[in-house]
Amino acid sequence: MNSDQVEFRNVSFRYNDEQPWVLNNVSFSIKSDEWVAIIGHNGSGKSTIAKLINGLIFPDQGEIFVNGIKVTADTVWDVRKQVGMVFQNPDNQFVGTTVKDDVAFGLENRGVERSEMIKRINDSLAAVRMSDYIMHEPHRLSGGQKQRVAIAGVLAVQPNLIILDEATAMLDPKGRTEILTTVYDVKQNHQLNLITITHDLNEIIHADRVIVMNNGEVWTETSPRVLFTQEEGLREIGLDIPFVAKLANELSKQSITLTQQPINQKELLDELWTFHLNK
Amino acid sequence: MANSLIIGQYVPTDSLVHRLDPRTKIIIIFLFVIFIFFANNALSYGWLALFAVASAVATKIKLKFIARGLTPVWFLIIFTFILHLFVTREGPVLFEIIGFPIYSGAIIQGFAISLRFFLLILVTSLMTLTTTPIEITDAIESLLHPLKKIKFPVHELALMMSISLRFIPTLMQETEKISKAQASRGVDFKTGPIKDRIHAVVPLLVPLFVSAFKRAEELAMAMEARGYQGGEGRTKLRELTIAKLDWLAFLSFSCVLIGLFLLRQ
Ligand SMILES: Nc1ncnc2c1ncn2[C@@H]1O[C@H](COP(=O)(O)OP(=O)(O)O)[C@@H](O)[C@H]1O
Ligand SMILES: [Mg+2]
DSSP, X not given: OOOEEEEEEXXXXXXXXXXXXXXXXXXXXXXXXXXXXXXXXXXXXXHHHHHHHTTSSOOSEEEEEETTEEOOTTTHHHHXXXXXXXXXXXXXXXXXXXXXXXXXXXXXXXXXXXXXXXXXXXXXXXXXXXXXXXXXXXXXXXXXXXXXXXXXXXXXXXXXXXXXXXXXXXXXXXHHHHHHHHHHHHHHHXXXXXXXXXXXXXXXXXXXXXXXXXXXXXXXXXXXXXXXXXXXXXXXXXXXXXXXXHHHHHHHHTXXXXXXXXXXXXXHHXXXXXXXXXX | OXXXXXXXXXXXXXXXXXXXXXXXXXXXXXXXXXXXGGOOSXXXXXXXXXXXXXXXXXXXXXXXXXXXXXXXXXXXXXXXXXXXXXXXXXXXXXXXXXXXXXXXXXXXXXXXXXXXXXXHHHHHHHHHHHSOHHHHHHHHHHHHGGGGGGTOOHHHHHHHHHHHHHHXXXXXXXXXXXXXXXXXXXXXSSSSOHHHHHHHHXXXXXXXXXXXXXXXXXXXXXXXXXXXXXXXXXXXXXXXXXXXXHHHHHHHHHHHHHHHHHHOO
């Protein structure tokens, strides 16, 4: 009856009564098989949204539906079966003493048979290209590798929805690229919804849709391409667009109009040479 | 750095002792610790010493390495011996050291107690040398399983132990980082009077504790998000199995015990 994977209906939330609202009348929905990026400055309420989806906290007002199930204290375990989360700090979500044990953790919690467990561990480690590290302890892995293990741990339980809450924020550029390509691969090869939370606009270019949060409210909801044209507004709420988008916007100010807003370097180059050709 | 991170003193080799089920090792060592008190003559002590040394050799770990692990207790063993030398007054006096009479019983007694002490330490350290901490945790969980009936939180205890094991290296890395950061701000941990040095540890401990609590909170959330709801209905990836080898170990140990009772007076 409901093809929406996630739906927020007028959700408000605060951590305690003395505090201002962290989320204020937030509504949005995410369709099946969609990749949605949530961006916003620090403290704009992104992580709170993630925790609400997974039933780690519950809304003070409004309702949240995940795959048609309303998230309440009674349904939270059903919801968590469908939602996998990867958090920011690679160290503080690694439960096992080895990679293998860590990926197993979610499966053990769900009471998966041991033989099935081994198969799924191998498959999901292969999906994030960490098979060679299966017996490694966490302190012998880089941050990016730990996050890939975290993604494998989530994939292993086969959720419908994966939320990455600033999963790249604590990584060096190499680790960040590692995670972004892993996520892209996973999305290509698995049928699932993806919510990536970030404050770096470079990381949203593959998303189907972007939800921009500002001070606990939805500031706008649009595609990455359209969003990159709103440089001024984004700067006002503390977000910086990628270089390619900036350059394109500067060009259009110089009345060099491109046929569409380029989203990466290749598109920008294509736009530029076709422009030059048609001049 | 990596060296300081080795937990316990596990030394991997491909020996049969390593391949034994950790429960087998715990049970045998437990029995050994009890039955060593039944040895009461040179033959029975020698018999048990033979067993201990044979086990040490069977681990395929260099004996030099095992001996090095025992260095801190050598002192205690020698101290025990000397203490008995002066305190025990049995049998004829053999000779005198600066006015103290040394009885023949004292030498025998001192020797026996020190040997017993040495064997206990040796055998228990073989356990940690050949078994990873996580295996020990699993074994404890399995052996304590019956206590579940009286509501003893066996699963929780084991989980706590394994999470501690997982975080020891992380926290050690962090301690190192913080102490370097504080040293670069001029905090001196290594020189000066004890009082100052203890004082210098405070700026190390405070950030360490703050971060440990933050980690604990985030870890709890991550565990919950991954569907953790306690031990009920949980399956386990790591499995312990009593194999032929373990039965063989129990059989040989029974022979050791039978031998002990034949040899003692
Ligand atoms: N556990 C908490 N207790 C109290 N306040 C919190 C807690 N977690 C977050 N907040 C507050 O809620 C607001 C939104 O936080 P968060 O959702 O984490 O933002 P973001 O992930 O976008 O950076 C912030 O002002 C933050 O200080
Ligand atoms: Mg956040």
